[in-house]
Amino acid sequence: MKCVVITGSARGFGLCQAKKFKELGFNVVISDVNEVNLNKALEELNAINNEKTKAIAVKCDVTKESDVENLYLEAEKAFGQVGVWINNAGVNSPDKPVYELTDKEVAFILDVDLKGTIYGSKVAFKHMKEQGFGKIYNVEGYGSNDAMMLGLTMYGTAKRAVTYFTRSLAKESEVLTKGKVAVCRLAPGIMITDFITHANGDKTKINLNEKTKKIYNILGDYPETIVDYVVPRMIENTKNDKQILWLTNRRAFGRFLTAGFKKRDFFAEK
Numbered sequence: 001m002k003c004v005v006i007t008g009s010a011r012g013f014g015l016c017q018a019k020k021f022k023e024l025g026f027n028v029v030i031s032d033v034n035e036v037n038l039n040k041a042l043e044e045l046n047a048i049n050n051e052k053t054k055a056i057a058v059k060c061d062v063t064k065e066s067d068v069e070n071l072y073l074e075a076e077k078a079f080g081q082v083g084v085w086i087n088n089a090g091v092n093s094p095d096k097p098v099y100e101l102t103d104k105e106v107a108f109i110l111d112v113d114l115k116g117t118i119y120g121s122k123v124a125f126k127h128m129k130e131q132g133f134g135k136i137y138n139v140e141g142y143g144s145n146d147a148m149m150l151g152l153t154m155y156g157t158a159k160r161a162v163t164y165f166t167r168s169l170a171k172e173s174e175v176l177t178k179g180k181v182a183v184c185r186l187a188p189g190i191m192i193t194d195f196i197t198h199a200n201g202d203k204t205k206i207n208l209n210e211k212t213k214k215i216y217n218i219l220g221d222y223p224e225t226i227v228d229y230v231v232p233r234m235i236e237n238t239k240n241d242k243q244i245l246w247l248t249n250r251r252a253f254g255r256f257l258t259a260g261f262k263k264r265d266f267f268a269e270k
Protein backbone atom coordinates (compact mmCIF):
# COMPACT_ATOMS: atom_id res chain seq x y z
CA MET A 1 0.00 0.00 0.00
CA LYS A 2 1.24 3.45 -0.91
CA CYS A 3 2.25 5.85 1.85
CA VAL A 4 2.77 9.62 1.92
CA VAL A 5 4.33 11.66 4.72
CA ILE A 6 3.62 15.41 4.88
CA THR A 7 5.29 17.86 7.27
CA GLY A 8 3.33 20.83 8.64
CA SER A 9 0.06 19.15 7.72
CA ALA A 10 -2.22 19.96 10.65
CA ARG A 11 -3.95 22.64 8.58
CA GLY A 12 -3.82 24.61 5.31
CA PHE A 13 -2.18 23.23 2.20
CA GLY A 14 -0.57 20.29 4.04
CA LEU A 15 -3.88 19.04 5.40
CA CYS A 16 -5.61 19.53 2.04
CA GLN A 17 -2.89 17.47 0.35
CA ALA A 18 -3.27 14.76 3.00
CA LYS A 19 -7.04 14.58 2.37
CA LYS A 20 -6.54 14.34 -1.39
CA PHE A 21 -3.88 11.61 -1.10
CA LYS A 22 -6.17 9.61 1.20
CA GLU A 23 -9.09 10.02 -1.18
CA LEU A 24 -6.81 8.68 -3.94
CA GLY A 25 -5.89 5.51 -2.01
CA PHE A 26 -2.80 6.45 0.02
CA ASN A 27 -2.05 5.72 3.64
CA VAL A 28 -1.22 9.09 5.12
CA VAL A 29 1.14 10.28 7.84
CA ILE A 30 0.41 13.83 8.95
CA SER A 31 2.78 15.70 11.23
CA ASP A 32 3.09 19.14 12.75
CA VAL A 33 4.59 21.07 15.62
CA ASN A 34 1.04 22.08 16.70
CA GLU A 35 -0.38 19.03 18.48
CA VAL A 36 -3.88 20.42 19.05
CA ASN A 37 -4.42 21.08 15.35
CA LEU A 38 -2.75 17.77 14.53
CA ASN A 39 -5.29 15.78 16.56
CA LYS A 40 -8.21 17.65 14.98
CA ALA A 41 -6.74 17.04 11.52
CA LEU A 42 -6.43 13.29 12.19
CA GLU A 43 -10.14 13.13 13.05
CA GLU A 44 -10.98 14.81 9.75
CA LEU A 45 -8.73 12.43 7.83
CA ASN A 46 -10.23 9.38 9.50
CA ALA A 47 -13.56 10.27 7.91
CA ILE A 48 -12.11 9.89 4.38
CA ASN A 49 -11.89 6.58 2.49
CA ASN A 50 -11.37 4.73 5.75
CA GLU A 51 -12.24 1.23 4.59
CA LYS A 52 -9.29 1.25 2.19
CA THR A 53 -6.73 3.61 3.75
CA LYS A 54 -5.34 4.60 7.13
CA ALA A 55 -3.92 7.75 8.65
CA ILE A 56 -1.63 8.36 11.61
CA ALA A 57 -0.38 11.59 13.19
CA VAL A 58 3.15 12.12 14.49
CA LYS A 59 4.27 15.28 16.29
CA CYS A 60 7.33 16.64 14.50
CA ASP A 61 9.19 19.94 14.68
CA VAL A 62 11.06 20.12 11.38
CA THR A 63 13.78 22.28 12.92
CA LYS A 64 14.91 19.22 14.92
CA GLU A 65 16.57 16.55 12.83
CA SER A 66 15.88 13.90 15.49
CA ASP A 67 12.12 14.64 15.22
CA VAL A 68 12.29 14.29 11.44
CA GLU A 69 14.17 10.98 11.67
CA ASN A 70 11.57 9.75 14.17
CA LEU A 71 8.77 10.79 11.77
CA TYR A 72 10.27 8.66 8.98
CA LEU A 73 10.71 5.65 11.27
CA GLU A 74 7.14 5.93 12.62
CA ALA A 75 5.79 6.05 9.06
CA GLU A 76 7.84 2.99 8.12
CA LYS A 77 6.69 1.17 11.24
CA ALA A 78 3.03 1.88 10.44
CA PHE A 79 3.02 1.34 6.68
CA GLY A 80 6.21 -0.53 5.70
CA GLN A 81 7.59 1.83 3.09
CA VAL A 82 7.36 5.54 2.38
CA GLY A 83 6.62 6.30 -1.29
CA VAL A 84 6.17 10.08 -1.14
CA TRP A 85 7.63 12.59 1.33
CA ILE A 86 6.51 16.23 1.21
CA ASN A 87 8.46 19.01 2.97
CA ASN A 88 5.53 21.38 3.39
CA ALA A 89 6.00 22.97 6.86
CA GLY A 90 6.57 26.69 6.53
CA VAL A 91 6.18 30.04 8.28
CA ASN A 92 5.68 33.53 6.92
CA SER A 93 7.91 36.53 7.66
CA PRO A 94 6.47 39.52 9.48
CA ASP A 95 5.65 42.32 7.06
CA LYS A 96 8.74 44.38 7.95
CA PRO A 97 11.91 45.55 6.22
CA VAL A 98 14.97 43.45 7.01
CA TYR A 99 16.63 46.10 9.20
CA GLU A 100 13.67 45.96 11.62
CA LEU A 101 13.69 42.18 12.04
CA THR A 102 15.03 40.78 15.29
CA ASP A 103 17.72 38.06 15.32
CA LYS A 104 15.05 35.67 16.52
CA GLU A 105 12.71 36.48 13.63
CA VAL A 106 15.48 36.01 11.06
CA ALA A 107 16.57 32.70 12.59
CA PHE A 108 12.99 31.42 12.89
CA ILE A 109 12.20 31.85 9.19
CA LEU A 110 15.46 30.28 8.05
CA ASP A 111 15.17 27.44 10.58
CA VAL A 112 11.66 26.37 9.61
CA ASP A 113 11.53 27.20 5.89
CA LEU A 114 15.08 26.29 4.88
CA LYS A 115 16.70 24.12 7.54
CA GLY A 116 13.43 22.18 8.03
CA THR A 117 13.34 21.40 4.32
CA ILE A 118 16.99 20.38 4.35
CA TYR A 119 16.49 18.01 7.31
CA GLY A 120 13.35 16.52 5.75
CA SER A 121 15.07 15.98 2.41
CA LYS A 122 18.20 14.56 4.00
CA VAL A 123 16.34 12.03 6.15
CA ALA A 124 13.92 10.99 3.39
CA PHE A 125 16.70 10.71 0.80
CA LYS A 126 18.87 8.53 3.04
CA HIS A 127 16.03 6.04 3.67
CA MET A 128 14.63 6.12 0.13
CA LYS A 129 18.09 5.52 -1.35
CA GLU A 130 18.30 2.42 0.82
CA GLN A 131 14.83 1.17 -0.23
CA GLY A 132 15.66 1.95 -3.89
CA PHE A 133 12.77 4.29 -4.75
CA GLY A 134 10.72 7.24 -3.56
CA LYS A 135 9.69 10.81 -4.31
CA ILE A 136 10.52 13.92 -2.32
CA TYR A 137 8.57 17.13 -2.96
CA ASN A 138 9.76 20.44 -1.53
CA VAL A 139 7.26 23.29 -1.43
CA GLU A 140 8.46 26.46 -3.14
CA GLY A 141 7.05 29.92 -2.51
CA TYR A 142 7.45 33.63 -3.11
CA GLY A 143 11.08 34.24 -4.07
CA SER A 144 11.66 30.80 -5.58
CA ASN A 145 11.55 32.44 -9.01
CA ASP A 146 13.57 35.50 -7.88
CA ALA A 147 10.52 37.71 -7.22
CA MET A 148 11.28 40.40 -4.64
CA MET A 149 9.32 42.84 -2.47
CA LEU A 150 9.55 44.74 0.77
CA GLY A 151 8.44 42.62 3.72
CA LEU A 152 9.15 39.27 2.07
CA THR A 153 12.93 39.42 1.82
CA MET A 154 13.71 36.77 4.45
CA TYR A 155 10.89 34.44 3.34
CA GLY A 156 11.97 34.88 -0.29
CA THR A 157 15.59 34.21 0.66
CA ALA A 158 14.60 30.94 2.31
CA LYS A 159 12.36 29.84 -0.57
CA ARG A 160 14.93 30.79 -3.22
CA ALA A 161 17.41 28.64 -1.33
CA VAL A 162 14.85 25.80 -1.11
CA THR A 163 14.67 25.84 -4.90
CA TYR A 164 18.45 25.76 -5.34
CA PHE A 165 18.83 23.08 -2.69
CA THR A 166 16.13 20.88 -4.24
CA ARG A 167 17.55 21.12 -7.75
CA SER A 168 21.05 20.40 -6.51
CA LEU A 169 19.84 17.42 -4.49
CA ALA A 170 18.11 16.16 -7.64
CA LYS A 171 21.52 16.27 -9.35
CA GLU A 172 22.99 14.29 -6.46
CA SER A 173 20.16 11.79 -6.83
CA GLU A 174 20.92 11.40 -10.53
CA VAL A 175 24.47 10.35 -9.61
CA LEU A 176 23.68 8.35 -6.48
CA THR A 177 20.39 6.62 -7.40
CA LYS A 178 20.08 7.22 -11.18
CA GLY A 179 17.07 9.34 -10.32
CA LYS A 180 15.22 6.43 -8.67
CA VAL A 181 14.71 8.77 -5.76
CA ALA A 182 12.95 11.67 -7.50
CA VAL A 183 13.68 15.00 -5.83
CA CYS A 184 11.08 17.50 -7.02
CA ARG A 185 9.49 20.89 -6.45
CA LEU A 186 5.89 21.78 -5.75
CA ALA A 187 4.88 25.37 -6.58
CA PRO A 188 1.34 26.06 -5.30
CA GLY A 189 1.04 29.74 -6.28
CA ILE A 190 -0.90 31.96 -3.89
CA MET A 191 -3.16 30.18 -1.40
CA ILE A 192 -5.82 31.63 0.82
CA THR A 193 -4.77 30.09 4.13
CA ASP A 194 -3.97 31.39 7.65
CA PHE A 195 -0.37 31.68 6.45
CA ILE A 196 -0.97 34.90 4.51
CA THR A 197 -2.26 36.79 7.54
CA HIS A 198 0.06 35.36 10.21
CA ALA A 199 3.82 35.37 10.80
CA ASN A 200 6.31 34.17 13.41
CA GLY A 201 4.42 30.87 13.75
CA ASP A 202 1.04 32.64 14.19
CA LYS A 203 2.32 35.02 16.90
CA THR A 204 2.16 38.10 14.65
CA LYS A 205 -0.89 39.25 12.70
CA ILE A 206 -0.26 40.65 9.22
CA ASN A 207 -2.75 43.26 8.05
CA LEU A 208 -2.84 42.94 4.28
CA ASN A 209 -3.01 46.25 2.43
CA GLU A 210 -5.63 46.82 -0.30
CA LYS A 211 -3.12 46.38 -3.15
CA THR A 212 -1.99 43.00 -1.82
CA LYS A 213 -5.62 41.89 -1.30
CA LYS A 214 -6.35 42.83 -4.91
CA ILE A 215 -3.50 40.65 -6.18
CA TYR A 216 -4.55 37.77 -3.93
CA ASN A 217 -8.14 38.08 -5.18
CA ILE A 218 -6.96 37.80 -8.77
CA LEU A 219 -4.24 35.16 -8.46
CA GLY A 220 -5.10 33.35 -5.24
CA ASP A 221 -7.04 30.13 -4.68
CA TYR A 222 -8.17 28.02 -1.77
CA PRO A 223 -5.82 25.06 -1.22
CA GLU A 224 -8.74 22.68 -1.91
CA THR A 225 -8.72 23.88 -5.54
CA ILE A 226 -4.96 23.56 -5.92
CA VAL A 227 -4.68 20.01 -4.56
CA ASP A 228 -7.19 18.75 -7.14
CA TYR A 229 -4.63 19.77 -9.76
CA VAL A 230 -1.28 19.09 -8.11
CA VAL A 231 -1.79 15.86 -6.15
CA PRO A 232 -2.73 13.59 -9.10
CA ARG A 233 0.31 15.01 -10.94
CA MET A 234 2.59 14.37 -7.97
CA ILE A 235 1.37 10.76 -7.87
CA GLU A 236 1.74 10.27 -11.60
CA ASN A 237 5.19 11.85 -11.85
CA THR A 238 8.18 9.52 -12.05
CA LYS A 239 10.79 12.08 -13.15
CA ASN A 240 13.58 13.39 -11.00
CA ASP A 241 13.94 17.23 -10.81
CA LYS A 242 10.31 17.81 -11.85
CA GLN A 243 8.43 20.96 -10.89
CA ILE A 244 4.67 20.66 -10.36
CA LEU A 245 3.44 24.18 -10.97
CA TRP A 246 -0.08 25.51 -10.35
CA LEU A 247 0.19 29.21 -11.20
CA THR A 248 1.67 29.02 -14.69
CA ASN A 249 2.25 32.25 -16.67
CA ARG A 250 -0.69 31.25 -18.83
CA ARG A 251 -3.01 30.80 -15.85
CA ALA A 252 -1.86 34.10 -14.30
CA PHE A 253 -2.33 35.92 -17.61
CA GLY A 254 -5.84 34.48 -17.95
CA ARG A 255 -6.69 35.63 -14.41
CA PHE A 256 -5.62 39.22 -15.15
CA LEU A 257 -7.53 39.18 -18.45
CA THR A 258 -10.77 38.08 -16.81
CA ALA A 259 -10.36 39.98 -13.52
CA GLY A 260 -12.80 42.68 -14.68
CA PHE A 261 -15.62 40.13 -15.17
CA LYS A 262 -14.90 37.61 -12.44
CA LYS A 263 -15.01 39.53 -9.20
CA ARG A 264 -13.58 37.46 -6.38
CA ASP A 265 -13.30 38.60 -2.77
CA PHE A 266 -11.63 36.22 -0.35
CA PHE A 267 -11.47 38.90 2.31
CA ALA A 268 -15.10 40.06 2.50
CA GLU A 269 -16.62 40.03 6.01
CA LYS A 270 -18.55 36.79 6.41
Ligand SMILES: NC(=O)c1ccc[n+]([C@@H]2O[C@H](COP(=O)([O-])OP(=O)(O)OC[C@H]3O[C@@H](n4cnc5c(N)ncnc54)[C@H](O)[C@@H]3O)[C@@H](O)[C@H]2O)c1
Pocket residue numbers: 007008009010011012013014031032033034037060061062063087088089090091112116139140141142188189190191192193194195196201
Ligand atom coordinates in the same frame (compact mmCIF):
# COMPACT_ATOMS: atom_id res chain seq x y z
N1 LIG B 1 -0.29 30.36 1.53
C1 LIG B 1 0.41 30.73 0.46
O1 LIG B 1 0.06 31.69 -0.25
C2 LIG B 1 1.65 29.97 0.05
C3 LIG B 1 2.16 30.20 -1.24
C4 LIG B 1 3.27 29.49 -1.68
C5 LIG B 1 3.86 28.55 -0.83
N2 LIG B 1 3.35 28.37 0.43
C6 LIG B 1 4.01 27.36 1.25
O2 LIG B 1 3.12 26.27 1.44
C7 LIG B 1 3.41 25.61 2.68
C8 LIG B 1 2.14 25.48 3.50
O3 LIG B 1 1.61 26.77 3.70
P1 LIG B 1 0.13 27.04 4.22
O4 LIG B 1 -0.39 28.19 3.46
O5 LIG B 1 -0.67 25.80 4.30
O6 LIG B 1 0.48 27.58 5.72
P2 LIG B 1 -0.20 27.25 7.13
O7 LIG B 1 0.40 28.26 8.07
O8 LIG B 1 -1.67 27.17 7.03
O9 LIG B 1 0.39 25.79 7.47
C9 LIG B 1 1.72 25.57 7.81
C10 LIG B 1 1.80 24.48 8.86
O10 LIG B 1 3.18 24.29 9.18
C11 LIG B 1 3.27 24.07 10.57
N3 LIG B 1 4.61 24.38 11.09
C12 LIG B 1 5.16 25.59 11.34
N4 LIG B 1 6.38 25.44 11.86
C13 LIG B 1 6.61 24.11 11.94
C14 LIG B 1 7.70 23.33 12.40
N5 LIG B 1 8.80 23.89 12.93
N6 LIG B 1 7.60 21.98 12.33
C15 LIG B 1 6.49 21.39 11.82
N7 LIG B 1 5.42 22.08 11.39
C16 LIG B 1 5.48 23.43 11.45
C17 LIG B 1 2.21 25.00 11.17
O11 LIG B 1 1.87 24.62 12.51
C18 LIG B 1 1.08 24.84 10.17
O12 LIG B 1 0.20 23.79 10.55
C19 LIG B 1 4.52 26.45 3.33
O13 LIG B 1 5.78 25.89 3.02
C20 LIG B 1 4.41 27.80 2.64
O14 LIG B 1 5.63 28.51 2.65
C21 LIG B 1 2.26 29.05 0.87
